[in-house]
Amino acid sequence: MHCRSASVICTTCSAGPRYLSKVYDWASIHSRALVIRSPGVVRVNWLRRWKPPVGLAPAEASELALLRNVTAGIHGIEAIFTRDGRLQWISPSIERLTARAPAEYLCADDPLSLMVHSADLSYCRRVIEEIVSTQVGRDFELRLQHQDGRINWVAGHWRLMFDDAGVVSGVRLSAEDIQVRKETEYTLLETVAELRRAQALREHYLTRSNDERHRLSALLNVIRLGILFIDRDHRVLYYNKAMLDMWGFPPGENLIGMRDVVLHSRVAPLLADPASYFAHVEQVMTTTAVSEPYEIVFRDERVVTDLSAEVEGDEGGQGIGRVWIYEDITERKRVAGQLIALAERDPLTNLFNRRRFHEELERLLADGERRDSGVGLLTFDLDGFKPINDRYGHQAGDEVLIGLAEGVRRIIRRNELFFRLGGDEFAVLVPDATPEALSELAARVVEGVGALQFHFSGQAASVTASIGAACYPLHAVDGESLMAAADAAMYRAKAAGRNCWTLAER
Numbered sequence: 440m441h442c443r444s445a446s447v448i449c450t451t452c453s454a455g456p457r458y459l460s461k462v463y464d465w466a467s468i469h470s471r472a473l474v475i476r477s478p479g480v481v482r483v484n485w486l487r488r489w490k491p492p493v494g495l496a497p498a499e500a501s502e503l504a505l506l507r508n509v510t511a512g513i514h515g516i517e518a519i520f521t522r523d524g525r526l527q528w529i530s531p532s533i534e535r536l537t538a539r540a541p542a543e544y545l546c547a548d549d550p551l552s553l554m555v556h557s558a559d560l561s562y563c564r565r566v567i568e569e570i571v572s573t574q575v576g577r578d579f580e581l582r583l584q585h586q587d588g589r590i591n592w593v594a595g596h597w598r599l600m601f602d603d604a605g606v607v608s609g610v611r612l613s614a615e616d617i618q619v620r621k622e623t624e625y626t627l628l629e630t631v632a633e634l635r636r637a638q639a640l641r642e643h644y645l646t647r648s649n650d651e652r653h654r655l656s657a658l659l660n661v662i663r664l665g666i667l668f669i670d671r672d673h674r675v676l677y678y679n680k681a682m683l684d685m686w687g688f689p690p691g692e693n694l695i696g697m698r699d700v701v702l703h704s705r706v707a708p709l710l711a712d713p714a715s716y717f718a719h720v721e722q723v724m725t726t727t728a729v730s731e732p733y734e735i736v737f738r739d740e741r742v743v744t745d746l747s748a749e750v751e752g753d754e755g756g757q758g759i760g761r762v763w764i765y766e767d768i769t770e771r772k773r774v775a776g777q778l779i780a781l782a783e784r785d786p787l788t789n790l791f792n793r794r795r796f797h798e799e800l801e802r803l804l805a806d807g808e809r810r811d812s813g814v815g816l817l818t819f820d821l822d823g824f825k826p827i828n829d830r831y832g833h834q835a836g837d838e839v840l841i842g843l844a845e846g847v848r849r850i851i852r853r854n855e856l857f858f859r860l861g862g863d864e865f866a867v868l869v870p871d872a873t874p875e876a877l878s879e880l881a882a883r884v885v886e887g888v889g890a891l892q893f894h895f896s897g898q899a900a901s902v903t904a905s906i907g908a909a910c911y912p913l914h915a916v917d918g919e920s921l922m923a924a925a926d927a928a929m930y931r932a933k934a935a936g937r938n939c940w941t942l943a944e945r
């Protein structure tokens with residue numbers, strides 16, 4: 440097929456012979472491949488078929504052949520437009536970037552729209568117009584449209600062309616394929632964007648975790664429990680305000696990073712028994728479970744409990760340290776002590792009351808049974824107490840009861856327990872007792888009570904006591920019968936004239 444044939448019509452652009460002569464002109468220079476679509480696609484390989492046009496002088500033909508070789512070897516895109524924007528010539532390399540042969544562009548009514556991506560088309564036209572009007576060349580970057588839909592970035596320069604008379608004859612485009620560079624740029628931009636997103640996400644989580652930390656820290660600082668976290672390297676990682684207070688550190692002291700041994704040496708002088716406490720700490724460190732509460736007694740009489748547990752790391756991982764929780768229970772212990780005292784002591788004399796008497800009686804009997812030793816009981820009742828109340832008033836009676844409690848306390852030994860059972864009735868429990876020793880004690884109490892002197896309204900007053908003494912297991916088989924035996928003996932003492940003691944009968 441030869442392009443000169445008038446029967447060939449380009450159906451891409453519906454061009455008739457008007458354009459075909461132009462196609463021939465182009466092909467005679469370039470002549471790489473020409474695509475002309477008739478009902479089917481006909482591809483003519485002009486390289487193989489090309490022959491210099493008929494009628495050229497040999498020098499012209501050889502120049503033309505040289506020119507043809509040069510244009511075939513152009514790597515970048517070269518194109519020439521007329522000053523009114525029509526494509527005059529384009530290098531064969533365009534096919535590499537767009538898969539369209541130069542002839543297609545040359546045949547097209549609007550080659551720019553075929554070649555340039557639609558997004559850059561109006562920009563491209565405007566630039567050509569501007570260059571023609573301002574007569575100043577311009578650099579550019581734009582996208583070429585590949586036939587299969589892909590795009591190829593090119594960068595280049597528009598410049599004016601002048602004819603011999605210096606008049607603008609057209610615009611020349613020189614461009615290089617920068618697709619690889621663009622793709623690298625895109626990848627770089629995407630990587631930067633990805634990094635920025637990751638950075639933003641990290642900052643977001645950092646902010647959230649900081650907020651969380653501040654909330655937690657505020658919470659831990661207002662609670663009254665002391666909290667200390669020691670890391671795996673035995674250094675302080677966290678503590679709260681209450682912990683500083685409890686362990687006597689100044690409020691602003693920074694303990695972070697301090698080794699636990701240093702911490703212990705700092706607090707040791709505060710403790711009533713540092714050796715016991717540090718032995719407890721050593722023992723706890725060998726366990727992973729939550730420790731039992733341990734009472735730490737301070738020299739200033741404060742009592743603080745500690746609890747400790749290893750803090751687990753991630754699943755199956757090594758423990759990340761140990762948390763210690765301290766609670767000051769001084770006040771709680773004091774109140775509990777008061778409640779216990781209220782429950783088992785007589786408020787007037789501060790002697791143990793009847794409730795405690797029964798507890799101690801059972802305990803001493805069980806103990807005596809186990810050790811095969813006796814338990815002695817003295818019960819006594821004041822003689823002539825009522826007249827003191829009647830004569831000097833209830834307050835005076837109270838003073839007598841208090842004085843008697845102090846007086847008898849001085850007589851009994853440390854292991855002997857003294858009780859006020861109620862009214863003017865008292866009892867003494869004696870461990871490891873024998874009837875002889877118990878009788879001696881009874882005699883001393885009778886004597887001691889009788890020797891007590893009181894003064895009310897300028898008058899001397901005194902009381903005496905009638906005492907019954909009984910010994911387990913000699914006089915009784917249990918607590919109840921021991922009390923009954925002692926009471927019976929006391930009544931015998933009363934009956935015998937008071938101010939004396941009587942030993943229970945077998």
Ligand SMILES: Nc1nc2c(ncn2[C@@H]2O[C@H](COP(=O)(O)OP(=O)(O)OP(=O)(O)O)[C@@H](O)[C@H]2O)c(=O)[nH]1
Pocket residue numbers: 787820821822823824825826828832833834835836837840861862863
């Ligand atoms: N001041 C005072 N009197 C009390 C208290 N508890 C009981 N009493 C009085 O103690 C007295 C006990 O009575 P009694 O045992 O008959 O007095 P008593 O004169 O010692 O008589 P005898 O035991 O027979 O010698 C009563 O008057 C009670 O009101 C108290 O806590 N304070």
